[in-house]
Amino acid sequence: MGGRERFGNRAAVIMAMAGSAIGLGNIWRFPFIVGQNGGAAFILIYILCCFLLSLPILFSESVIGRRTSRNTVGAMEALAPGTSWKWLGLLTVISPIIILSYYSVVGGWSVEYLYKSLTIQFHPDNVEAVTGMFGIFTASGFKVIACLLLFLGITAGIVFAGVKKGIERFSKITIPVLFVLIVVIAIYSMTLPGAGEGLKYLVHPDFSKLTPDAFAAALGQSFFSLSLGVGTMLTYSSYVRKDENLVVSGAGTAVSDLLFAILAGFAIMPAVFASGIAPSAGPGLVFETLPYIFAKMGTGGVVISAVVAILFFITILVAALTSSISMMEVGVAYLSEERGLSRAAATAGIFLFALAVGIMCALKGSVFDFLDKLCSNFLLTLGALLFSLFVGWKMEKEDVKDELTNGGTLHTNAKLFPIIYFLIKYVAPVSIAVIFISGLLG
Ligand code: PHE
Numbered sequence: 001m002g003g004r005e006r007f008g009n010r011a012a013v014i015m016a017m018a019g020s021a022i023g024l025g026n027i028w029r030f031p032f033i034v035g036q037n038g039g040a041a042f043i044l045i046y047i048l049c050c051f052l053l054s055l056p057i058l059f060s061e062s063v064i065g066r067r068t069s070r071n072t073v074g075a076m077e078a079l080a081p082g083t084s085w086k087w088l089g090l091l092t093v094i095s096p097i098i099i100l101s102y103y104s105v106v107g108g109w110s111v112e113y114l115y116k117s118l119t120i121q122f123h124p125d126n127v128e129a130v131t132g133m134f135g136i137f138t139a140s141g142f143k144v145i146a147c148l149l150l151f152l153g154i155t156a157g158i159v160f161a162g163v164k165k166g167i168e169r170f171s172k173i174t175i176p177v178l179f180v181l182i183v184v185i186a187i188y189s190m191t192l193p194g195a196g197e198g199l200k201y202l203v204h205p206d207f208s209k210l211t212p213d214a215f216a217a218a219l220g221q222s223f224f225s226l227s228l229g230v231g232t233m234l235t236y237s238s239y240v241r242k243d244e245n246l247v248v249s250g251a252g253t254a255v256s257d258l259l260f261a262i263l264a265g266f267a268i269m270p271a272v273f274a275s276g277i278a279p280s281a282g283p284g285l286v287f288e289t290l291p292y293i294f295a296k297m298g299t300g301g302v303v304i305s306a307v308v309a310i311l312f313f314i315t316i317l318v319a320a321l322t323s324s325i326s327m328m329e330v331g332v333a334y335l336s337e338e339r340g341l342s343r344a345a346a347t348a349g350i351f352l353f354a355l356a357v358g359i360m361c362a363l364k365g366s367v368f369d370f371l372d373k374l375c376s377n378f379l380l381t382l383g384a385l386l387f388s389l390f391v392g393w394k395m396e397k398e399d400v401k402d403e404l405t406n407g408g409t410l411h412t413n414a415k416l417f418p419i420i421y422f423l424i425k426y427v428a429p430v431s432i433a434v435i436f437i438s439g440l441l442g
Pocket residue numbers: 020021022023024025026096099224225226227228230232323324326327
């Protein structure tokens with residue numbers, strides 16, 4: 001095949017992977033889940049989950065991806081030829097395309113809301129009308145589909161430009177900017193009068209709320225947020241150079257994602273409480289509550305709240321794009337490497353498929369909810385479980401060690417290896433299975 005692209009250096013790898021990880025999951029789900037499940041106590045178990053369960057899965061996907069330098073199906077074929085593991089490869093080509101379809105609908109909403117904030121529609125004179133705007137917008141099928149088309153079109157454009165010129169370049173420029181933006185918004189939010197209650201919601205530790213459900217929520221959120229179980233990290237890792245340290249780039253990705261989620265919490269919740277509204281998750285939070293807050297805060301200074309609104313919707317749109325490109329790349333890598341399509345044809349094919357499913361999601365909320373539940377509650381966890389079983393039980397231990405220590409040349413990794421391997425082989429699959437099954441039963 002030859003000529004397969006590679007990410008340039010470590011910064012490029014971490015920015016691309018962090019770009020995939022940082023997205024809507026950090027902005028609209030994490031802050032709410034934290035408050036619902038015991039504040040700081042939940043953040044604590046979330047961090048544990050991240051390092052003890054999610055990071056080993058990220059390492060598993062990285063080992064498979066970099067060892068084979070192939071797409072998800074090709075990688076399974078290379079490591080376990082002629083076995084049913086190829087179904088895992090296929091599953092993880094399909095699941096990110098499904099996620100891409102409904103994720104892009106929300107990406108389209110953020111295009112519209114960036115436009116609304118640029119044209120200062122969240123104005124103090126408008127406060128009462130602002131929350132109703134979302135219902136009016138989503139009822140207009142034409143507008144929603146046009147925005148979806150635009151979002152998917154930008155995604156396809158970046159993916160088509162290639163791994164280095166498209167994905168790497170876009171993530172390298174935007175991820176540092178996203179961090180600056182979210183810090184600026186957090187400072188604004190925390191200095192609003194009445195913001196203290198929001199801070200309490202995030203940091204007050206309530207250990208009585210740490211029920212089994214809270215553990216399941218932490219696990220599901222952490223997989224979704226780190227883009228695990230759906231082959232995106234595997235595919236990105238297949239573009240990582242052989243001399244890169246997978247443990248360092250994986251840990252760097254997990255820490256960036258965690259930090260961004262916590263910053264998003266501090267950017268959003270203080271403002272929500274300052275305006276006296278009960279917090280919610282999902283579309284209501286980002287497209288109703290926050291615009292209402294921007295409009296209301298405008299009474300204290302129209303310019304500053306208009307600027308914050310613009311920065312906020314730029315943040316959401318860009319964070320969503322760095323994730324959507326990673327979902328699209330999985331299928332593009334598969335179609336171009338296994339099915340012989342050109343990159344242009346592969347990108348166009350996935351674009352059209354995601355557009356068709358996306359339109360159904362945009363027009364029917366029930367399709368949207370069904371696909372979201374199917375992926376985030378089921379396919380992601382299943383994929384993550386199978387990846388850890390594959391690396392822990394199917395692959396040779398020596399091969400896994402070779403990949404994580406670059407042939408034994410990385411001495412710290414060699415010392416850490418027994419712990420990492422134990423987490424991959426026993427801790428991760430057992431905990432995921434227990435939490436998954438108790439979730440299905442409960
Ligand atoms: N991690 C992304 C987010 O938090 C979502 C995502 C899921 C991206 C699966 C790729 C694959 O928004």
